[in-house]
Amino acid sequence: MTAQTARLGVDIGGTFTDVVLETAGESYSTKVLTTYSAPENAIVDGMQQVCAKAGITPNQITQIIHGTTLATNALIERRGAKTALITTKGFRDVIEMRTESRFEQYDLNLNLPEPLLPRQMRFTVDERVDAYGLALVPLDMAMVDQVIDQIATAGFESVAIGLLHSYLNPAHEQAIRDALLARLPDVAVSISSEVSPQMREYERFNTVVANAYIKPLMASYLGRLEARLQAEGVTCRIFLMHSGGGIISIKNAADFPVRLVESGPAGGAVFAAHIAARYGLDKVLSFDMGGTTAKICLIQNQTPKTSRVFEVARTYRFKKGSGMPISIPVIDMVEIGAGGGSLAHVDTMRQIRVGPESAGSEPGPACYGRGGARPAVTDADLVLGKLDPDNFAGGSIALDAGQSADALDNHIGKTLEMDSTAAAFGVAEVVDENMANAARVHAVENGEDLSDYTMIAFGGAAPLHAGRLCEKLGVDRLLVPPGAGVGSAIGFLRAPFSFEANRSVYMRLSDFDAARIKTLLGELQAEATGFVRTCDADSPILSEFKVYMRYTGQGWEIPVALTQEQALHPDAATYEARFIEDYTRLFGRPVAGMDIEITVWSVNATTPLAPVDRIDETNGAQAATGQGLRALFDPVRGQFQEARIIDRKDMQAGDQTDGPAAITEAETTIIVPASRRAVCQPDGCIDVVKKG
Incomplete structure (x- = not known):
């Protein structure tokens, strides 16, 4: 057993911290209760447990990949740093005015969520950049100095800088940052042109405020974690899972902690995509239920669906629009407060x-x-x-x-x-129906019919509820992979090093500028590749190109993927054909006679995924050996029934059992409803299918 093969995945959840160690072709895992006051304590405890199981010492670990809900929880619980916002004169209240839409139009007593920063923590300076990136009003440095005086007097720990149209011209934001750091070198500073260089000032301002709000907290935690692990003898590098489904360095994570907001759920989606590739499944519903939340994600062609805006901390019955919008690359999923706790x-x-x-x-x-x-x-x-x-x-x-x-x-x-x-x-029925309804809505929003999908369930609580969820959704097949109870942590070990760079540059196809596009995408490719190289100096790096397009006058855009040839040798006819193809697939038909425009350009640099071997599936050959019976409530019949108890580690490839049954393991239990049959596949997945 050598240290060269020892990789540790750690997922801090709201209830449990999951730890997985893979070494010498074997996997060892454990779940420990999350220690809120010092999360690193749970990590060290779990690391010691899995190292003992594997017979190695912590100094033999060669790589640690970590995901955490700490950033999310800090935003939800409003316990970040004392933060100020500096913005353009006249735009002080953007994060409070929101988009002026009502997420519940018939509620006469509707209360909009409070902004992350109250008005007295928001400051303005005289400057103005127009929608083409030209400076209309020069930056008033005297006013900047006055604002810095106020920030110093008030004792702010972190400052967010978000100016109008800075995604096109960041010079004013950079000048304010330089002045701030010259006067207050210990204050954390975030600028929107680096954190989220995209159009729509409400989302961009909110994102840079969120980044600044959690930056000191995450920097402190990551520093403590490094020191604590070094004290335990760990000498390897530590990496962080980001919300887009890839891995970044601990330094990049400290600079852009807002990219960690969905890191744990992203690991779960990567885990489900890996299982989907193993079974050759192109339509998968990923279902991750832990102690605090449940996450549902659509995976198509073995790739999780992604987005560039999502909401944190929805406050009103999980309604879209009632949360805090964060504009960063993220795996697109619906998350609801439905966990074991x-x-x-x-x-x-x-x-x-x-x-x-x-x-x-x-x-x-x-x-x-x-x-x-x-x-x-x-x-x-x-x-x-x-x-x-x-x-x-x-x-x-x-x-x-x-x-x-x-x-x-x-x-x-x-x-x-x-x-x-x-x-x-x-x-149980209420929580199951909440999750089923969330899945239905998510599928409808994406134009999908879930009856064609296979569910992959993981997380400590998901296998307990997945069978019933399949009954409610009309899904005929459920896969529960080995290590399901710690699925997100395993997903960290399957994820590539990656970073997505994006930028808003408005362009109509009628004004298509091929030379400008080639330069822009080349710059984004170099930026994204540079981030990946801080993690991995040797592996080949692939580039994935995407543009966000819409018909002129529409309020939102759709993502359109491009090949490298299409991206770096741009042609207006090709861009139009790709947009119409994707638009028709989503909405049924194109719109004739309208110009098309591009709003956001994106390049994701990633190391290649390891090849996945296909499973030679079995339909079941022999009955699984049971460990006895216990009373299990059947929600369809509304009464208890005798259910077989089977220890998962005793099941061999081809072993099968009819429901009702409970297949037990250390981290979770798979409940097989009376309507289903469970078969153990050669890779250890429990394949739960509808009878007959």
Whole structure:
């Protein structure tokens, strides 16, 4: 066993920290409760556990890849640094005015989310750049000096600089940054022309504010993590998973922490894409359910769907528009507050509601016995027989079914006049329907029919709920891969080094400028490649080109992928044909007689993915060996049934079992509904298919 093969993947979630070590062709994993006050403690604990299992020491680890929800949680919980915004005179209130749209138009009492920074923390300077990048009003450096005086007096830790149209001409932002750092060298500074050089000032300003808000927090954490791991004997480089599904250096992560906002879920999507490639699946619904949230992502042609804008911290029933828009490259997914720790309650209309509030790991669900009194999804799962109280998280956490039943009685049952089993059934059905509805909406928004899809489920709680979710969605096939309980951490180890550079430059096809396009895309390619080279000096680097196009006058654009030949030898007819092809696929028909325009140009530099061998699938040959029976609640029949218990590690290729059944392992349990049959595939995936 050599250190040359030792790679560690670490995913800090809202409830558990997942750690996976791959060495000498073997994989070792563990789940430990997240330590909120010092997240690095959970990482070290998990690292020591997997190293002991593998028989190596931490100094033999050659690479660590890390993803975390710390950035997301800091934004949601509003516990970032004391941050100021410097913007163009007259645009102080952009992040508060938003887009002036109402995400719930019939709610007369609608309250818009508060901006990340209140008005007294937003400052303006006299300057103006127009929509072509020309300076109409020069930057007033005397006013800049006055603002810096105010920032120094108030003791701000971080400053965001977002000026109008700076994505076309960053000179004024750069001048303000230089003046700030000359006076206040210890203050963290973020400028929008580097963080998010894209049009639409609300999204861009909000993104640079978010980056500045979490920059000191993440820099402190990453510094502590490096020091703590070095104290444990770790000498290898540490890399971070970013929201676009690739890996960046720890320095780049510290400079652009906003790119870490969806790092954990992105790892899960990469994991699902790897499984999809192994099975040759072109239409996959990735379902990741952990302790705090559930994430749903469409994967087509073994590639997760991506976007350049997403929302954090939606405040109003998960409605689009009610959150904080972040304009960065990201894997496109829908995320809802539906995890094992999501808390249930009865609202004023006597309806059961689940989430988004979570019990997390401190105190955790009632069954943890750590002081939690309110019922969580995990409590409902325990009462319904989905979980073994003596073997949860590999036996490291003993669950108390009595406390779960009491919590369900006190907070659900007494109000609705039902027993704890009926209350648990209600909670489970509500959370499953919430997830199913989120999947339906996401599919419709992308013009997809989920009945053609295969679900791949992972995360500690997903295999408990995926079978029921498939029944609700009409999905006939479910794959639960080995290591499903720590799927995102495994995904980190499958991800390439990558970085996406983008820039807004408006151009109509009627004014197509091939020379300008070639120069622009060449600059973006060099920028993205430079970031990747800070992580990997030797591997070949591929470039993926994308432009965002729309008909003139439309409010939003669609992404159009280009080959390197199409990108670097641009031709207006080719760009038009590619746009019409994608537009017709999405909306049914093109629009005749309208000019087409390009708003954003993007180049993603990435190291090649490792080749994936196809699986020689089996349909099942023999019955799996059972470990006994236990009572498992059947939501279709509304009653308990005897279900087979099977230890996953005892299943061999071709072993099969009909539902109802519970296939157990250290990190999760796969619930096989009565309508399904489970087959163990040669790579260890449990293939759950509809009977008959």
